Amino acid sequence: MTVPGTPLRVLIVDDSPEDTETFSRYLRRWPEHRVELHTAQLGEDALQLLTATPMDLLLLDYQLPDMTGLEFLAQAAPASPVIMLTGLGDERVAVNAMQAGAQDYLVKAQLRAEDLWRAAANATQRHALERDLRREQQRSQAILDSVTDGFLSLDHQQCVQYLNPAAEHVLDVSSAEILNRPIAAALPWLDATPLPAALHTAATERRTVTAELHDPHANHWLGARVYPAGDGLSVYLGDITPRRLAEERDRRATDRLRHLYGASLALNTVRLPGDAEQVIVEQAREVLGAQAAALALYVPSGDDAQLNLVATAGTTIGLPAPPSVLPLTAPHPLAHAARSARAQGVTTPATPITDARWTTLPIVQAGPSERVFGVLGLLDAQLSDADDQTLLLTYAELCAQALDRAALTEAERQHRVTLEHRVRERTAALERSNRELEQFAYVASHDLKEPLRTVSSFAQLLQGRHGAQLDERGRRYLTIVIDGAQRMFTLIEDVLAMARVSNAASPRTMDLGALLDDVTASLEPQAQDTGAQITADPLPSRSGDPTQFVQLFHNLLGNALKFRQPGVPPRIHVSARPIPGGYEFTVADNGIGIEAQYLQKVFTVFQRLHTRQAYPGNGIGLSVCQKIVESHGGRIWLESTPGEGTTVHFTLPDTPAAPA
Numbered sequence: 050m051t052v053p054g055t056p057l058r059v060l061i062v063d064d065s066p067e068d069t070e071t072f073s074r075y076l077r078r079w080p081e082h083r084v085e086l087h088t089a090q091l092g093e094d095a096l097q098l099l100t101a102t103p104m105d106l107l108l109l110d111y112q113l114p115d116m117t118g119l120e121f122l123a124q125a126a127p128a129s130p131v132i133m134l135t136g137l138g139d140e141r142v143a144v145n146a147m148q149a150g151a152q153d154y155l156v157k158a159q160l161r162a163e164d165l166w167r168a169a170a171n172a173t174q175r176h177a178l179e180r181d182l183r184r185e186q187q188r189s190q191a192i193l194d195s196v197t198d199g200f201l202s203l204d205h206q207q208c209v210q211y212l213n214p215a216a217e218h219v220l221d222v223s224s225a226e227i228l229n230r231p232i233a234a235a236l237p238w239l240d241a242t243p244l245p246a247a248l249h250t251a252a253t254e255r256r257t258v259t260a261e262l263h264d265p266h267a268n269h270w271l272g273a274r275v276y277p278a279g280d281g282l283s284v285y286l287g288d289i290t291p292r293r294l295a296e297e298r299d300r301r302a303t304d305r306l307r308h309l310y311g312a313s314l315a316l317n318t319v320r321l322p323g324d325a326e327q328v329i330v331e332q333a334r335e336v337l338g339a340q341a342a343a344l345a346l347y348v349p350s351g352d353d354a355q356l357n358l359v360a361t362a363g364t365t366i367g368l369p370a371p372p373s374v375l376p377l378t379a380p381h382p383l384a385h386a387a388r389s390a391r392a393q394g395v396t397t398p399a400t401p402i403t404d405a406r407w408t409t410l411p412i413v414q415a416g417p418s419e420r421v422f423g424v425l426g427l428l429d430a431q432l433s434d435a436d437d438q439t440l441l442l443t444y445a446e447l448c449a450q451a452l453d454r455a456a457l458t459e460a461e462r463q464h465r466v467t468l469e470h471r472v473r474e475r476t477a478a479l480e481r482s483n484r485e486l487e488q489f490a491y492v493a494s495h496d497l498k499e500p501l502r503t504v505s506s507f508a509q510l511l512q513g514r515h516g517a518q519l520d521e522r523g524r525r526y527l528t529i530v531i532d533g534a535q536r537m538f539t540l541i542e543d544v545l546a547m548a549r550v551s552n553a554a555s556p557r558t559m560d561l562g563a564l565l566d567d568v569t570a571s572l573e574p575q576a577q578d579t580g581a582q583i584t585a586d587p588l589p590s591r592s593g594d595p596t597q598f599v600q601l602f603h604n605l606l607g608n609a610l611k612f613r614q615p616g617v618p619p620r621i622h623v624s625a626r627p628i629p630g631g632y633e634f635t636v637a638d639n640g641i642g643i644e645a646q647y648l649q650k651v652f653t654v655f656q657r658l659h660t661r662q663a664y665p666g667n668g669i670g671l672s673v674c675q676k677i678v679e680s681h682g683g684r685i686w687l688e689s690t691p692g693e694g695t696t697v698h699f700t701l702p703d704t705p706a707a708p709a
């Protein structure tokens with residue numbers, strides 16, 4: 050523990066500047082400690098820094114550029130507590146870190162400031178306790194070393210010839226009672242100890258033998274060392290009761306820590322509230338040695354009149370089976386503890402209450418947002434000393450953390466379900482809107498054709514029957530009307546084509562080579578007029594809408610024939626190659642090409658790069674192609690060099706997109 054007012058020296062060893070800054074920001078805001086921060090990105094740098102400056106706490110990344118966190122611990126053997134930081138919630142990582150000497154481990158992605166403060170406080174406290182325990186063990190050993198041993202001299206018949214006052218004291222016997230008598234007859238209780246066998250071995254094998262003897266009358270332990278001496282034996286006795294008691298305390302402490310560590314791992318692995326609640330009561334029996342355990346939580350609605358009994362383990366007494374309601378007025382220790390917690394308010398650490406055979410403890414969330422989750426009850430728990438009380442409080446804190454994590458996970462799940470429901474509703478609404486817009490576009494385009502045919506037909510009749518009566522300007526105006534009507538008719542057809550793309554049929558297997566042959570045959574008159582040569586490599590079969598792919602190839606080949614260089618016969622080649630997850634198709638020509646700044650712009654609806662006099666059309670063909678490809682889960686792009694030609698690329702996945 051640090052002296053009040055002295056800053057807590059913390060070394061952060063992490064090669065991520067972002068993570069280092071996050072941990073530094075958290076620690077600067079720690080309300081309970083003033084922190085002096087040191088950082089290192091490499092393990093070697095941290096080793097040098099630890100050599101020069103002692104630290105009170107070490108935050109260590111599990112994976113450093115020059116070594117792992119485990120290798121660092123092996124080299125540094127730091128005297129300060131260590132919290133291992135990892136990017137994954139891996140149980141194996143946690144076990145390795147704790148075995149290597151770390152006091153705790155934290156998952157970076159789930160880390161909050163409160164979690165880091167709590168872990169740092171626990172680590173420093175645990176480290177201080179372990180240090181104090183080691184000092185206590187050293188002091189105990191020094192005391193044992195200073196004790197004067199008792200001494201007995203036995204003849205060849207194992208009769209006591211001499212004993213010193215220290216032996217009289219440790220054996221609680223006088224010289225008059227034991228001298229010249231066989232030791233087994235003078236002290237019958239020794240027959241139930243290893244001493245008779247040790248005396249026999251030392252006498253027959255003429256070697257030193259040691260044994261530990263338990264005196265049931267005085268309830269203490271003696272350490273015996275038996276030496277061959279002439280024709281008899283020398284026996285040295287020392288009181289080893291303090292050492293045996295210390296070993297027993299150490300064993301119990303080790304068992305506590307092992308059980309607590311196992312409980313921590315178990316509680317860290319559960320995320321759902323129901324699972325966390327059941328693990329809490331099951332681990333309570335294991336860690337605290339209780340016959341049974343029960344967990345009751347306050348009703349989430351805030352009703353002060355009752356608890357929810359959510360989980361039990363073992364055979365409980367006076368409790369219904371969970372889940373069930375437990376009123377605060379019920380004559381049960383759980384309800385009594387809940388009433389006391391509500392009356393006293395939130396306090397940390399909470400105070401255990403023992404009532405008959407039950408030990409109860411409020412589960413309190415520590416930190417800025419303190420609150421009482423509920424009450425943990427233990428039936429016939431083995432809690433005999435202050436260490437057991439500390440163990441109970443530590444376990445209650447683990448329970449509060451687990452319940453808090455479970456509540457956050459459940460809130461996140463509920464939020465995700467709500468969002469998914471909203472997304473489904475909005476997607477359905479968007480699909481309905483798209484269908485309505487597509488239907489509107491189809492109907493509107495279809496209805497526009499009729500008046501357009503009327504305008505075009507009567508304009509042509511007027512031109513045919515009365516054209517000779519019009520002057521030059523009138524005939525030119527009439528030609529403009531007819532051409533405009535024809536362009537409008539073509540534009541409506543293009544709009545209908547766009548609408549049809551959105552109403553794709555269910556996909557089925559297509560022979561793209563056969564579809565390309567059909568499109569090439571339909572364009573044969575244009576190819577002959579321009580002297581074009583259209584070639585193709587073998588194309589694979591794919592799943593999709595054949596009508597749309599006919600339109601796709603027709604638009605791409607039609608563009609290649611349309612945008613040709615003057616006086617140069619078009620050369621068009623179609624190919625395909627496999628790529629991960631599908632195929633990439635190319636349609637290459639030797640036409641006029643497109644400048645780089647327009648390679649994306651040409652996919653915009655009604656976007657034209659040339660006048661209608663130079664190249665007819667409405668600028669919608671590539672937009673239709675893009676919509677067809679993307680509706681099948683692929684993408685389309687262009688590569689072009691002005692004056693040399695253009696290559697259209699598009700991909701199709703192995704699994705086509707579902708029709709909209």
